[in-house]
Amino acid sequence: MSDKLHIILTGEQDSTRTFALPKSVLKTSLLVSFVVIVLLLISSIAGINFARENSGMESSLTRISGELAASKLWNAEFKERLTREVSARESRLQNRLTRLIKQNDAKEVMLNKAMAGLKSRSKTIDSILRAVGVKIKVKSNAKNSGGPFIPLVGNTYENLTFKVDSYLDALQATPLGPPVWGTITSKYGPRIDPINHKPAFHAGLDIRQKVGTHIMSTADGVVQVQGFSRFNGNYVVINHGQGFKTMYLHMEKTLVKKGQKVKRGQTIGLLGNTGRSTGAHVHYEIIYKGRTVNPLRFVRIAQYVRKRKGRS
Ligand SMILES: [Zn+2]
Numbered sequence: 001m002s003d004k005l006h007i008i009l010t011g012e013q014d015s016t017r018t019f020a021l022p023k024s025v026l027k028t029s030l031l032v033s034f035v036v037i038v039l040l041l042i043s044s045i046a047g048i049n050f051a052r053e054n055s056g057m058e059s060s061l062t063r064i065s066g067e068l069a070a071s072k073l074w075n076a077e078f079k080e081r082l083t084r085e086v087s088a089r090e091s092r093l094q095n096r097l098t099r100l101i102k103q104n105d106a107k108e109v110m111l112n113k114a115m116a117g118l119k120s121r122s123k124t125i126d127s128i129l130r131a132v133g134v135k136i137k138v139k140s141n142a143k144n145s146g147g148p149f150i151p152l153v154g155n156t157y158e159n160l161t162f163k164v165d166s167y168l169d170a171l172q173a174t175p176l177g178p179p180v181w182g183t184i185t186s187k188y189g190p191r192i193d194p195i196n197h198k199p200a201f202h203a204g205l206d207i208r209q210k211v212g213t214h215i216m217s218t219a220d221g222v223v224q225v226q227g228f229s230r231f232n233g234n235y236v237v238i239n240h241g242q243g244f245k246t247m248y249l250h251m252e253k254t255l256v257k258k259g260q261k262v263k264r265g266q267t268i269g270l271l272g273n274t275g276r277s278t279g280a281h282v283h284y285e286i287i288y289k290g291r292t293v294n295p296l297r298f299v300r301i302a303q304y305v306r307k308r309k310g311r312s
Contacts, residue, residue, distance in 0.1 A: 182209035204285035233275025
């Protein structure tokens with residue numbers, strides 16, 4: 001066997017070429033070719049795998065970025081909803097606050113009106129009581145009772161209310177108006193006595209009217225005396241409190257009992273001519289703090305009040 005391989009190449013014009021290759025070279029070159037082919041095969045398989053993986057990653061990436069965009073969108077929506085909710089709540093609170101402020105203002109206006117009303121009422125009552133000579137001492141209210149005397153300062157609602165209450169208590173106890181509507185036949189003061197014709201002091205007001213006419217209490221109070229005497233005839237004394245007492249003499253008949261509570265305007269007896277009397281009339285007396293006072297002022301102030309209220 002030869003160590004060489006002869007390769008003969010022939011052309012069309014009978015030209016031939018001959019190559020002589022050593023077998024070892026051929027073997028080596030075949031081996032090299034095989035190795036190269038194998039390497040190419042491996043690399044191409046790896047390339048395919050890589051490309052496959054790459055495309056998988058790409059799709060993952062697309063999915064993730066999609067999700068990310070969606071979440072961004074959701075976040076934005078959530079944020080917007082939250083903002084809307086917060087601003088809605090804010091405006092609701094603001095509205096409530098405005099409403100409360102308005103209500104408070106309305107209350108204040110009402111309170112001011114009420115205070116103005118109380119002031120004018122207390123002025124009216126004050127003027128009435130002044131006219132009949134009654135002085136009202138408005139002391140500190142119940143909160144301060146037992147402690148040192150604290151004068152009322154300022155015109156707070158409580159103070160005004162308390163002042164008006166005090167006035168009303170005084171007014172309730174003040175005898176106002178006549179016990180009977182009739183003719184005044186004898187006034188309060190010095191006079192010549194109609195029976196013995198000597199100078200005397202007449203401590204009350206005589207009002208003439210028919211026998212049996214209803215005699216009314218001129219203020220709220222409690223019956224202190226119900227009785228008969230040779231001088232007074234059938235008579236009643238009523239204690240009104242606040243220093244006031246009233247007496248009604250010469251009645252035909254008394255219609256109340258000692259200790260009985262009476263209201264202003266309530267009938268306490270019937271007009272008559274009993275006791276030291278020269279005709280049918282009621283002798284009406286007002287005692288203030290232990291002394292008789294002129295009842296005329298009290299009778300007239302009632303007429304004034306009645307006129308002011310639009311009655312005849
Ligand atoms: Zn008299």
